[in-house]
Amino acid sequence: MELLDGRALANELTQAQQMTVATLKQQGVTPKLVVVMVGDDPASAIYTQSKQRRATKIGMASELKRLSAETTEADLLAVVRQLNTDETVDGILVQLPLPKQINEDHIIRAIDPQKDVDGFSPVNIGRLWLNQPGLVACTPNGIMRLLAAHDIDVAGKNVVIVGRSNIVGRPLAALMLNANATVTIAHSRTADLKALTKTADILVAAIGKPHFFGIEDVKEGAVVVDVGINRLEDGTVTGDVDFEALKSHVSAMTPVPRGVGPMTITMLMDQTIEIAKERAKRG
């Protein structure tokens, strides 16, 4: 079984990003990412700090705006609008989930699509489904880069994505389709889910249930991408797939942790740098 090691690829790409950022700085442009976090969700705090640390590591400017859990939708919209007009800011990201009093959709729509490094805005989602250039959600983007780095061609393959979230399942389906895969999105209401997953050449598990898929649910020789991040009672993190049971059954598989997760933050940096490159061209 070939290990699809996201951390190793992320480390490699980080080095290349460091060089690109250095070149941009010589041209007078420092790529800048602003991450907005509302409330005190412990996982979000870890992810936003990781984004900050990574941005700093590659020489980018970055800012973390932490707002209280009581922040109103109007307050957050005002922050986003101010960032939209700040010409030194290339990428804006609002960490999800948001507290209940804030409508996520209203916030995502308010982000300038040119600075929407998460690729969640309706404009960028529309571009993606039309197979036009635009900003793309980072986890799906990272999955495609990881598969490509391992020479796994998805064209003509039967891809089953289990999970229909706006962050992973839906944008990944569009990316797979754009790369000529035959795509099925499965979800909690799919009839006989495990009979379906067994037909997949490439199975993407994003269901959020630890070890939900075992050897009997996966075709021999399939490629498995595990997007699940399930925190167990002992504090360890595990995926949606039973890695140990599957490792002698599949041809390639991502581990959890160190699979898809590290690629998410790497793609975020990539997109911020691409936007900064356009700023450098404008002079």
Ligand SMILES: Nc1nc2c(c(=O)[nH]1)N[C@@H](CN(C=O)c1ccc(C(=O)N[C@@H](CCC(=O)O)C(=O)O)cc1)CN2
């Ligand atoms: N605005 C956004 N919010 C959220 C996103 C997103 O892409 N944009 N995705 C997730 C959280 N996330 C990034 O924000 C993220 C999740 C996991 C990882 C990661 O590297 N995971 C590690 C394991 C981490 C652990 O031990 O907890 C791994 O898989 O190796 C990075 C980023 C929801 N919100």
